[in-house]
Amino acid sequence: MSKVMYNRVALIGLGLIAGSMSLAMRRAGVAGEITGYARSQATRDTALEINLVDRVCDTAVEAVRDADLVVLAVPVGAMGPVMAEIEATLKPGAIVTDVGSVKKSVLDAVLPHIPEGVQFIGTHPMAGTEHSGPRAGFAELFENRWCLIVPSETADEAEIEKLEAFWSVLGANTERMTPEHHDTVCAVVSHVPHLIAYTMVGVADDLGRVTDQEVIKFSAAGFRDFTRIAASDPTMWRDVFLTNKEAALEILGRFTEELFALQRAIRTGDGDHLHDYFTRTRAIRRGIIEAGQDTDAPDFGRAKKGE
Numbered sequence: 001m002s003k004v005m006y007n008r009v010a011l012i013g014l015g016l017i018a019g020s021m022s023l024a025m026r027r028a029g030v031a032g033e034i035t036g037y038a039r040s041q042a043t044r045d046t047a048l049e050i051n052l053v054d055r056v057c058d059t060a061v062e063a064v065r066d067a068d069l070v071v072l073a074v075p076v077g078a079m080g081p082v083m084a085e086i087e088a089t090l091k092p093g094a095i096v097t098d099v100g101s102v103k104k105s106v107l108d109a110v111l112p113h114i115p116e117g118v119q120f121i122g123t124h125p126m127a128g129t130e131h132s133g134p135r136a137g138f139a140e141l142f143e144n145r146w147c148l149i150v151p152s153e154t155a156d157e158a159e160i161e162k163l164e165a166f167w168s169v170l171g172a173n174t175e176r177m178t179p180e181h182h183d184t185v186c187a188v189v190s191h192v193p194h195l196i197a198y199t200m201v202g203v204a205d206d207l208g209r210v211t212d213q214e215v216i217k218f219s220a221a222g223f224r225d226f227t228r229i230a231a232s233d234p235t236m237w238r239d240v241f242l243t244n245k246e247a248a249l250e251i252l253g254r255f256t257e258e259l260f261a262l263q264r265a266i267r268t269g270d271g272d273h274l275h276d277y278f279t280r281t282r283a284i285r286r287g288i289i290e291a292g293q294d295t296d297a298p299d300f301g302r303a304k305k306g307e
Contacts (some may be wrong), residue, residue: 004064005166006069006095007032012082013073014038014047015233016128017099019137021071022053024170027139037063038134039074047134061089069166072098072110077239080109092117095159099125101186104179105243111152122150123161124182126190130231134178144292145169150182169237187247191240192255196228196246198237 008032011018013278013288018036024029038044038242057063064070064086071081079098090096096118100106103122112119127145129136147167151160164174176187204223241248264272 002136004032005030005162005169008067009069010064010067010072011073012055012063013071014043014052014056014085015020015073015132016132016136016141017125018053018071018073019047019134020074020127020139020141021099021136021137021170022093023139024142028165028169030169031069035063035067036253043134050135052137060086064089064094066091067146069163070094071215072094072096074107075236075239076100076102076243077232079106080113083110083113087113087115090115092302095163097123097163099123101190101240102244103177103182105185107152107179114152119155119159120152121155121160122152123163123167124148124150124186125167127172128232130228132233132236141285142167142173143167145172147172147174148182148185149159149174149176150179151176164197183244183247184250187244187251191244191248194229194237195252196255196300197226199232214229256269 008164011022011034014036015038022034024034024035028095028307033055033130034053035055035057036044037057038047044056044058061084067090070086070090072082075081076098079100083096096110096114098119099105100122101124106122124281125142125145125147127147129141142241149160149164149167160176167174202224207304222307262274262277264270265277289301
């Protein structure tokens with residue numbers, strides 16, 4: 001069993017990421033006590049029923065009292081209001097972190113509410129599924145995934161290293177980034193791909209010549225993976241695009257230019273351009289598999305029935 005790293009960890013929000021963190025912390029033995037709070041009474045009741053954390057609290061203030069590590073696991077648009085609520089209760093020496101997929105706007109919203117003697121170190125575990133809620137978590141979620149570390153400018157080096165070690169114990173690889181670079185990287189690898197998936201599903205829904213039954217029957221032809229991504233939590237993704245507007249719009253602009261070029265190649269019968277483009281992008285897919293971030297199994301790594 002690992003050495004306890006934080007005597008009390010408070011999870012604000014009890015969805016997939018926070019739930020997985022709790023289970024991974026218990027497995028590793030790195031938290032003395034884990035408290036949790038969620039805005040929804042139904043979520044708190046479920047967390048209590050399945051013993052997701054050691055103590056389910058009725059308020060965020062109660063959850064963070066005497067906590068050594070406070071994890072903001074709420075939609076990015078809610079982090080500022082949550083910090084305003086808990087700032088007076090945070091104990092000196094506490095570390096506040098988040099698990100949001102946007103960082104510049106989170107830092108802007110959170111830092112004004114960080115009291116003297118408390119430090120903020122942003123994190124972003126690049127792991128997840130299309131499922132949400134307290135029952136969705138599992139201890140293995142972070143294994144061999146990346147957790148991006150985005151410290152505030154005043155964060156202490158020793159505390160940053162401790163939080164990096166904490167995520168390593170939960171199974172993740174870590175890498176530091178500035179807020180601006182983080183938001184650009186995530187716009188490329190996560191945010192815009194999600195928007196494209198939402199758009200394609202919306203196009204299919206609007207296209208009268210393709211019936212609902214055909215979409216369901218033939219979705220294994222690639223559309224299936226768009227629908228899996230598009231099943232993600234709508235509140236979270238609304239906030240992501242509203243708070244990472246500049247980076248998302250920049251990458252969307254580049255995507256549109258590439259799409260127009262492909263559209264022109266198809267219209268003019270430029271097979272060489274299409275083949276070269278698909279060859280280059282295929283190599284990127286191979287690199288992802290070689291890095292251990294996905295599998296080349298023909299079922300896209302999905303579990304077989306009964307497993």
